[in-house]
Amino acid sequence: MSPFAGVRSRAAKCAPPCPKPCEVKCQHSQCGRLCGAPCVPCKEPCVRRCRHSCCRRICSAECARAPCEQPCRKLQPCGHPCRGLCGEPCPRACRICDPEHFPTNPFMLGDPYDDDDRLVQLQDCPHIVDVRNLDSHMKSEEEEVQIKKCLVCRTPIINTYRYKNVVNKLLKNDINPIKEKVYGTIKQRRKKKVEMLETAKKLVATYITTGKSNNEFNNACFIIFNIIKSYQKKDGVSLLQLEMHDVYLNTLDIIGNYYMKYKMAKGPFEALDWTGDPARGARAPRHQKTV
Numbered sequence: 001m002s003p004f005a006g007v008r009s010r011a012a013k014c015a016p017p018c019p020k021p022c023e024v025k026c027q028h029s030q031c032g033r034l035c036g037a038p039c040v041p042c043k044e045p046c047v048r049r050c051r052h053s054c055c056r057r058i059c060s061a062e063c064a065r066a067p068c069e070q071p072c073r074k075l076q077p078c079g080h081p082c083r084g085l086c087g088e089p090c091p092r093a094c095r096i097c098d099p100e101h102f103p104t105n106p107f108m109l110g111d112p113y114d115d116d117d118r119l120v121q122l123q124d125c126p127h128i129v130d131v132r133n134l135d136s137h138m139k140s141e142e143e144e145v146q147i148k149k150c151l152v153c154r155t156p157i158i159n160t161y162r163y164k165n166v167v168n169k170l171l172k173n174d175i176n177p178i179k180e181k182v183y184g185t186i187k188q189r190r191k192k193k194v195e196m197l198e199t200a201k202k203l204v205a206t207y208i209t210t211g212k213s214n215n216e217f218n219n220a221c222f223i224i225f226n227i228i229k230s231y232q233k234k235d236g237v238s239l240l241q242l243e244m245h246d247v248y249l250n251t252l253d254i255i256g257n258y259y260m261k262y263k264m265a266k267g268p269f270e271a272l273d274w275t276g277d278p279a280r281g282a283r284a285p286r287h288q289k290t291v
């Protein structure tokens with residue numbers, strides 16, 4: 001499953017953001033961050049080039065040229081001409097040598113493609129699709145922001161080179177901004193971590209070193225304190241996750257505060273008679289002596 005399938009709803013629902021590795025990759029590298037974190041744009045030179053032209057921008061930028069529309073001039077291993085497009089991975093499909101495995105058109109009730117149809121080998125799944133169908137599918141507007149899927153098997157088309165502009169644009173304009181909101185900027189996360197460590201230290205100092213609270217509460221304070229301490233040097237903890245722990249921290253503070261007030265209010269009573277009645281506790285011994 002792609003990290004971007006329904007990313008909008010996931011970004012809203014998933015808390016903390018998805019911890020799986022990101023599936024976005026290019027000819028140079030795999031993203032390598034967590035699914036919920038914004039992708040780091042590739043800075044290597046674009047590899048879109050063929051005998052007709054080449055792109056000189058960086059990999060993650062919008063390509064300076066459209067994918068080539070000329071037929072591929074290479075030959076297949078069987079000796080028949082390639083059915084793909086110039087500069088793209090050659091689809092292994094020969095209608096003459098292997099008609100049984102020749103791809104069929106999903107829009108034409110499974111008819112095989114015509115001899116002049118150009119085919120694209122998808123790089124996200126094993127399917128081979130007609131370029132006109134696929135181009136119009138990739139460019140079609142949909143209500144929900146999401147990565148387009150293979151017409152045959154519904155695998156998200158993220159790494160098929162012909163459509164890198166479509167995917168890069170979606171990442172840049174729609175998906176990364178959502179991820180950034182959940183994940184926060186480095187500055188936002190750093191600030192939050194420092195604030196939380198201060199609160200956690202205060203919590204431990206106020207309620208634990210004075211010995212005024214009970215064991216379960218102490219343990220809860222120590223656990224949250226250690227978690228926050230471990231976050232200080234760790235990247236990859238989202239802002240949303242930090243905020244959730246912050247809520248927990250504040251809840252502990254409120255509980256600690258109430259508990260201390262309760263103890264202080266209870267204190268004078270405990271010192272008196274076991275019945276808890278101050279009048280009776282104070283009077284009884286005096287009464288005995290006078291008898």
Ligand SMILES: [Zn+2]
Nearest residue numbers: 026028042059
């Ligand atoms: Zn790249």
Ligand SMILES: [Zn+2]
Nearest residue numbers: 022024031039
């Ligand atoms: Zn990524």
Ligand SMILES: [Zn+2]
Nearest residue numbers: 046055063064
């Ligand atoms: Zn390019």
Ligand SMILES: [Zn+2]
Nearest residue numbers: 050052068086
């Ligand atoms: Zn070309």
Ligand SMILES: [Zn+2]
Nearest residue numbers: 072082084090
């Ligand atoms: Zn080819």
Ligand SMILES: [Zn+2]
Nearest residue numbers: 078080094097
């Ligand atoms: Zn052949």
Ligand SMILES: [Zn+2]
Nearest residue numbers: 125127150153
């Ligand atoms: Zn497919």
